[in-house]
Amino acid sequence: MTTHSSTTEVSKEPERAEDRQGFDEITILWISEGMSCDGDTVSLTAAGQPSIEDLVLGLIPGLPKVNLVNKVLSPSLGGEDFLAPYRAAVRGELEPFILVIEGSVPNQNIIEGDGYWTSFGNDPETGEPQTLNWWIDQLAPKAWAVVAAGTCATFGGIHAMAGNPTGCMGLADYLGWDFTSRGGLPIVNVPGCPIQPENFMETLVWVLYHAAGSAPPPPLDHMLRPQWLFGKTVHEGCDRGAYYEQASFAKDYNSPKCLVKTGCWGPVVNCNVPKRGWMAGIGGCPNVGGICIGCTMPGFPDAFMPFMDEPPGGTLSSLAIKPYGAVIRRLRGMTNELVNHEPRWRHNKRKLTSGYDPRWRP
Amino acid sequence: MTTTEARPTERKPPQLVDMSWDPITRIIGNLGIYTKIDFANREVVECHSTSSLFRGYSVFMKGKDPRDAGFITSRICGICGDNHTTCSDYAQQMAYGVKPPPLADYIVNLGEAAEYLFDHTIFQDNLVFVDFCEAMVKATNPSVLARAERTDAPRGEIHGYRTIADIMRAFNPFEGEVYKEALKVSRITREMFCLMEGRHVHPSTLYPGGVGTMPQPTAFTDYLSRLMRVIDFVKKAVALNDDVFDFFYEALPGYEEVGRRRVLLGCWGAFQDPRTVDYRYETMNSWGKDMYVTPGIIVDGELVTNNLVDINLGLRILLGSSYYEDWVGEQPFVTHDPLGNPVDMRHPWNQTTVPVPQKREFDGKYSWVMSPRWYDMRTDQHLALDTGGGPLARLWSTALSGLVDTPYVKATGNSVRISLPKGETLPETTLEWRIPQWSNTIERDRARPYFVAYAAAMALQFVEEAMGLVRAGETKVFENYEVPDEAIGCGFHEAVRGVLSHHLVIKDKKIANYHPYPPTPWNASPRDMYGTPGPYEDAVQGQPIFEENGPDDFKGVDIMRTVRSFDPCLPCGVHMYVGKGKTLTTLHSPTYGANHG
Numbered sequence: 001m002t003t004h005s006s007t008t009e010v011s012k013e014p015e016r017a018e019d020r021q022g023f024d025e026i027t028i029l030w031i032s033e034g035m036s037c038d039g040d041t042v043s044l045t046a047a048g049q050p051s052i053e054d055l056v057l058g059l060i061p062g063l064p065k066v067n068l069v070n071k072v073l074s075p076s077l078g079g080e081d082f083l084a085p086y087r088a089a090v091r092g093e094l095e096p097f098i099l100v101i102e103g104s105v106p107n108q109n110i111i112e113g114d115g116y117w118t119s120f121g122n123d124p125e126t127g128e129p130q131t132l133n134w135w136i137d138q139l140a141p142k143a144w145a146v147v148a149a150g151t152c153a154t155f156g157g158i159h160a161m162a163g164n165p166t167g168c169m170g171l172a173d174y175l176g177w178d179f180t181s182r183g184g185l186p187i188v189n190v191p192g193c194p195i196q197p198e199n200f201m202e203t204l205v206w207v208l209y210h211a212a213g214s215a216p217p218p219p220l221d222h223m224l225r226p227q228w229l230f231g232k233t234v235h236e237g238c239d240r241g242a243y244y245e246q247a248s249f250a251k252d253y254n255s256p257k258c259l260v261k262t263g264c265w266g267p268v269v270n271c272n273v274p275k276r277g278w279m280a281g282i283g284g285c286p287n288v289g290g291i292c293i294g295c296t297m298p299g300f301p302d303a304f305m306p307f308m309d310e311p312p313g314g315t316l317s318s319l320a321i322k323p324y325g326a327v328i329r330r331l332r333g334m335t336n337e338l339v340n341h342e343p344r345w346r347h348n349k350r351k352l353t354s355g356y357d358p359r360w361r362p
Numbered sequence: 363m364t365t366t367e368a369r370p371t372e373r374k375p376p377q378l379v380d381m382s383w384d385p386i387t388r389i390i391g392n393l394g395i396y397t398k399i400d401f402a403n404r405e406v407v408e409c410h411s412t413s414s415l416f417r418g419y420s421v422f423m424k425g426k427d428p429r430d431a432g433f434i435t436s437r438i439c440g441i442c443g444d445n446h447t448t449c450s451d452y453a454q455q456m457a458y459g460v461k462p463p464p465l466a467d468y469i470v471n472l473g474e475a476a477e478y479l480f481d482h483t484i485f486q487d488n489l490v491f492v493d494f495c496e497a498m499v500k501a502t503n504p505s506v507l508a509r510a511e512r513t514d515a516p517r518g519e520i521h522g523y524r525t526i527a528d529i530m531r532a533f534n535p536f537e538g539e540v541y542k543e544a545l546k547v548s549r550i551t552r553e554m555f556c557l558m559e560g561r562h563v564h565p566s567t568l569y570p571g572g573v574g575t576m577p578q579p580t581a582f583t584d585y586l587s588r589l590m591r592v593i594d595f596v597k598k599a600v601a602l603n604d605d606v607f608d609f610f611y612e613a614l615p616g617y618e619e620v621g622r623r624r625v626l627l628g629c630w631g632a633f634q635d636p637r638t639v640d641y642r643y644e645t646m647n648s649w650g651k652d653m654y655v656t657p658g659i660i661v662d663g664e665l666v667t668n669n670l671v672d673i674n675l676g677l678r679i680l681l682g683s684s685y686y687e688d689w690v691g692e693q694p695f696v697t698h699d700p701l702g703n704p705v706d707m708r709h710p711w712n713q714t715t716v717p718v719p720q721k722r723e724f725d726g727k728y729s730w731v732m733s734p735r736w737y738d739m740r741t742d743q744h745l746a747l748d749t750g751g752g753p754l755a756r757l758w759s760t761a762l763s764g765l766v767d768t769p770y771v772k773a774t775g776n777s778v779r780i781s782l783p784k785g786e787t788l789p790e791t792t793l794e795w796r797i798p799q800w801s802n803t804i805e806r807d808r809a810r811p812y813f814v815a816y817a818a819a820m821a822l823q824f825v826e827e828a829m830g831l832v833r834a835g836e837t838k839v840f841e842n843y844e845v846p847d848e849a850i851g852c853g854f855h856e857a858v859r860g861v862l863s864h865h866l867v868i869k870d871k872k873i874a875n876y877h878p879y880p881p882t883p884w885n886a887s888p889r890d891m892y893g894t895p896g897p898y899e900d901a902v903q904g905q906p907i908f909e910e911n912g913p914d915d916f917k918g919v920d921i922m923r924t925v926r927s928f929d930p931c932l933p934c935g936v937h938m939y940v941g942k943g944k945t946l947t948t949l950h951s952p953t954y955g956a957n958h959g
Binding site: 033035036037038039040041042043045046048051052053056057071072073074075076077078079081082083104111113114115116117118119120121122128129157158159161162163164165166193194252253254256259273277278279280282283284285288289290291293295301305306307308309 | 556
């Protein structure tokens, strides 16, 4: 089977975002051989809206036919058989393709002599391991779109924390923040450690609609994140936010109240997880008792450590809200007490006391 | 040659071909397997396993707040990160001297049970079983598929498939019924996981000292109703697997030799008993034996020890073929354990990781994985224990020890009995896993669905006991503590694919040394300083080849089955490249576009 693309006539859809020809088939070349844990691939399999099998089996109307090449899910036995499409893409024989990178990109320049931090297959000529960096250098300029999956690939993540020996970084740090793909797109960053399953799938599907020619490119912010997913803070979507407003703070993790004094960074972190939940609306972080450690952020992890201590800014803001919150909480308590009583005319006595008057006129 | 006749016994002159698989697919991480295959005598004569990824957790964790360790180490693994967090919290609780409230231990047990349910299901049905599916068997052993078409499935009344070939078809990737159902089940079980631990794969609600999960009745109701929704799937999975694996033994006489190695199994125990565990080193032998999966080391079928203290003291991290500098000349961090026993310089507590990236030389240094071994004092040997992929060692150790006796699970000394309640279509069912004759590829794979059943049964018990605490008003889930200036700790747990231990040294309230030992270094380790090969290498080396293809279109399915039976999880992979520059023909599913050019 070949994966030659052919452009299609623009289908007759109303309200076209732009008039250009789209692809009717596209390959996704996924490389998780960055310094990753493969957690973003695993997380992707948790998505139900849409699910990965929906995508691969063509159950989403209006998308190109998708050929997904991913090591964890590939039916191939591995090796060159599995690498064939990647090699074809390097030779310029596979178009169009979307390159997905998972994992931090190490700095090969700090290694003296032979050696590598992470590799993906071998050089067929020499038999030596081929570094991830080689693959990125070869594939990124030829990719129709480039997507970074997870915080490691977007900003460097855990492996790039202070004291790391590999000098690793995010994909945009490596390719340049002004990188433009062959399809005219910047790198699309979907952070999260790991990616929230639906956040990633939704972004990928948007890129695929764009590939089909039926949608504009996804709207991204200055850190190349999808705006509609990362434009709000954790706190703005957290159902413990009301406790904050009333200055009700948890002192330890036994409490259902706001976790800002026990290490939650929610008020300043761009992420929609408390609103969306983790899977099918279930789970999340501060909404279910897990402090927000800022795992979607460029500053992760160093800016948020030690995770279990109160963020420095939390001291001031929680102090400022205290007088207001204390008053409001008491007033609400009083009103709450009041509305917890039924009116007096509900009884089983021999006399009606509801104020009923059949001849009542204003 | 046909596969059903007996294998030739007389040796022919060898016909050696170099073959390698790098990266290996359908696993987590970067793993490469490099072999020499003798096609004349149809066996693998040499095998090296290499991992091509270094990230340096033990390097960059130094000097950090020890309470961050659970959050950081979760990121080691993208499929069982929670096992790391749990293990790290166990080690920290030992170091801080804190015992979480019982309900927290139950919530962690419930989360971990859901992880076993999810992880084993997706791995077995969506990754391992592709090697046993109709498309793969057609490409590698057409005569076996023909026989499978003619063979009735003995357990058809449970799983609903008439022939063995029908079962194999149900596992065809992205198209087969069971393949697709398993993906859905893996989502339901992950929802169960999220109810207890917040998010998958890196949990949000686990802390040293307890959990932040709100122990409301609703959480347990939601968990239990999902568990009951998948309970029949679990029963069917055992029947489907047993049918296919029994058939393989029958259709390919001698298949028991595939991936067979000496019985050298390690299990570090899982599911604490919240009533007896106090996380102290001094009492570790006692509460370790109370775990609902019994820790143990099994050598040649004999139980060597159940004591976690002995297990801990016997750990040795050897070099030999890894890209690291040795550390024996450094200052030790821990000379004696809290009981006064001397601690070896090669123990993880004393390890210093100094990476030296270099050229890959298979007769020298060839892997980023070190070589963990267990020192057997009785024989003065460094044993290359394996985990049997996780379930095999867990069930074996539990069965042999005969300590677990609960409403749903009973260890008998030579088997484990698992009772699952009535489901939507299937009645109450008691399954029995018996200690097998061999530690081989098929038995590693067969144990997996049985352990899924085991985890489901334990989850039922944990839900009942946790609800009992909630109804009694014992809803505390977190215990506070101070981080000490100096302390050591260790945690023992079972990651999904086997033994997991974390070793922690605190100085000045900071991490002075931290070394996690997940299952994959045990299984995927290269040859150590004594020349002892790691388990993958050992299991593949000398194994017979049953695939019907010759060197030109050889796929290596028997070798891949062996490697995958260990459930590799190296955030690192294995590639296939055939000597003489020959590329293999491809098996691909049309929707996957695996073949180009």
